[in-house]
Amino acid sequence: MTVQTLTKAAASSADQPAEWWRGAVIYQIYPRSFADSNGDGVGDLPGILARLDHVASLGVDAVWLSPFYASPMKDFGYDVADYRAVDPIFGDLDDFDRILARAHDLGLKVITDLVFAHTSDRHAWFQEGRRARTGPYADWYVWADARPDGSPPSNWQSVFGGPAWTWDARRGQYYMHNFLPEQPQLNLHLPEVQDALLDVARFWLDRGVDGFRLDAINFAMHDPALTDNPPLPPGGKRTRPFDFQDKVHNQSQPGIVDFLKRVRALTDSYEGRFTVAEVGGDHAEREMQAFTMGDERLNSAYGFLYLYAPALTAKLAREGAEIWHGRDRQGWPSWTFSNHDAPRAVSRWAAGRDRKAFAEMALVLLMCLRGTAIIYQGEELGLPQAEVPFDRLKDPEAIANWPQTLGRDGARTPLPWRADATFAGFSTVEPWLPVDPAHVDLAVDRQEADPTSTLHAARKAVALRRRHPGLRAGDMTMLDMAGDLLGFTRGTGAERRLCVFNLGFQPENWSAPDGWTVVERVNTPKDPIKALPPLAGVILAPVG
Structure with missing residues (x-):
């Protein structure tokens, strides 16, 4: 019997809970860095399709695909120019459909990102809205007049540095952006905007996707009064103006919950769909609880409790367990130790100890925590954070704040597939980010051949959760x-x-x-x- 057949049989076994996502294991794929099929140095959908057997062999329940939508790639796909199109660098809709069909044949669910707080400034909605202060899209983004002295309408700061406002001479107003200026903020207070975004979700649900990760959803609404944010108390590491403020007015708005109820009502109209919120920031705990409480909001949420923690400690794990105690109509947690936005856990936490031993212990611990577990690509190989020289950086945050903020590129470098191949088998040409030499010896083919490798330990860890229902949902x-x-x-x-x-x-x-x-x-x-x-x-x- 082949690995493929074994995996499909296991994934469809009768011992899964009725809610497949409760205690499931999800594998995150960052498409740019997973596998390059056409030799342009950038990963793509056909590359994912060709390597899905590897994902299935881990025994996971689902894959989450980071954005592959049409985009100018100022923030590498999180600046969406067309929610219904695949960017040509990744392929086309037919390629996506083939991934969906193959994943389902392997017993894998497919979850995609929905980026609903903002779009690209190249999106047709924004291009139309910036033409004039009147018209069908005039209020779809957050526009405001300058203060009498010409300064921005509020003191809000962007995540990537500088004011959260950019002047647009065509409209003679400022527009808001919590991230890059090329990522204008949608006005989700407007029912028409909510309707349009729900139509986007419906488009992908009709195509057969099994759920969504809602990116930075606590940034989805602003205070219409444009009230200045208060300062945070002194203390803590501060590398950006954003870090000095308590962001209670440009995010964390109560109206987000009502929108999420509409999202849940839509996904519940399709059988077996899953929604998980990404929630970061100073009030993440409160927001995750609000976004998932009861049966009318999202199924799950995850934050940065582990992702930004400098050390893995018993105290940290107890804190997570206390936050998600399972009482009072509380939602269901999701946990991840590494992802595309945070340095890899092995480098943050091993602290001079054996990296292989640490990686394998962390995988088992993740499988034992109460919640849905998310494994980031390369975690099954025990990859450390890659070294990316300054002249090869792509992440706008890393470039702007280097060296104080090392950024996200070190967690986004190409996955090593074949140790003896050019660029570790990821591509036949120089990849968009360099392959770290330290990753080559950890390539998939080398670990496949070694029964004591982290890759085999990862399969064993995932199988542990599947064999023991108490670890999955107890x-x-x-x-x-x-x-x-x-x-x-x-x-x-x-x-x-x-x-x-x-x-x-x-x-x-x-x-x-x-x-x-x-x-x-x-x-x-x-x-x-x-x-x-x-x-x-x-x-x-x-x-x-």
């Missing part, structure tokens, strides 16, 4: 443990599992309690266990 109870030990239980009754990890730098005294037997271990000596080495983990089940 309750979570944190345990008081000494030192750097992290301990918790998942599930109840016969499905209860005890999970213990040593997140520290020194061995910790610990032995399995009576009545429990080890069902999985990582970086752990064989029985009897008297101590857990650094980066060790064990999963135990009740005896009998």
Whole structure:
């Protein structure tokens, strides 16, 4: 039986919960850096299609595709010029349909990004709206007059540096942008804008997608009064003007919840669809709860609790568990340790310890947390953050703030497929971002041939969650443990599992309690266990 057949059979097994996404494992693909099929140095949809068997072989439930829409690529696809078109650099709609069909044949769901807070300034809506202050699209973006002295309408700052306002001489007004000037802010207070965005979602749902990740959705609405943001209290790292403000007026608006209810009503009209919000910022915890509470809002949300954490600690894991305690009509969490917006976890957290051991322990821990797990491409290989020299940087934030903000490029470099091939088998020409030499030895083909590799450990970790329903959707109870030990239980009754990890730098005294037997271990000596080495983990089940 082939890997493909095995994976499809496992993915369609009857032990999956009715809500497939609850406790699912999702694999994020960043299309520009996954696989280049046509030798232009940029990953594309046919490249993804050719490598879907690799994703399926991991045993994951779904793939999430970062933006592939038509775009001038000022922010590499998160500046959408046409929501219904594939950018030619990636392929076309037929290529997308082929991915969808092949993924479904492999038992994989497909989730796409929806970027609803802003568009590209090349979008037809913005081009039409900037012509005049009257007309059908005149109010589809956030426009405002200058203050009497000509300065911007408010003190709001953009994520990428400088004011969140740019003067447009054609309209004689400022327009708002929370990110780049080339990413004008949509006016989601306008029902017509909401309707148009829901039509976009309907277009992709009709095509067969299984769900959406809503990008930066807490930025989707602004205070119409354009009230100045107050300053944050002193303290903390500040590399941009954006970091000095409490962003309560240019984001975090209560009307977002009503829009998300409309999104949920639409997706619920299609069977088995999933919605997850990306929520960052100073008030992420409060916003994630609001966006997912009850049965009328989004299914799930994830923030940056782990993504921006400088260290992986028991305290951090307990904090996450407390935030998502599972009571009071609370929504369902999603967790990711790495993605395209944050430095890779191995480089942030290994801190001089064995990177391979750390990567494998982190994968098992992610599979044990209560919530939907998201694996970022390359995490299954244990890739560290890539080194990208200044003259090769592409990320506008990194370029503007270098070296204080190293940016996102180091997490976006090409995936290494073949160690002995040119550019690690990603492309036949120089890729858009360089291949880090440190990644070559971690290429897929080399790890496939090594049964002790991180790739094989990743498959084992994902299979662990599938084999144990308590890890997939069970309750979570944190345990008081000494030192750097992290301990918790998942599930109840016969499905209860005890999970213990040593997140520290020194061995910790610990032995399995009576009545429990080890069902999985990582970086752990064989029985009897008297101590857990650094980066060790064990999963135990009740005896009998």
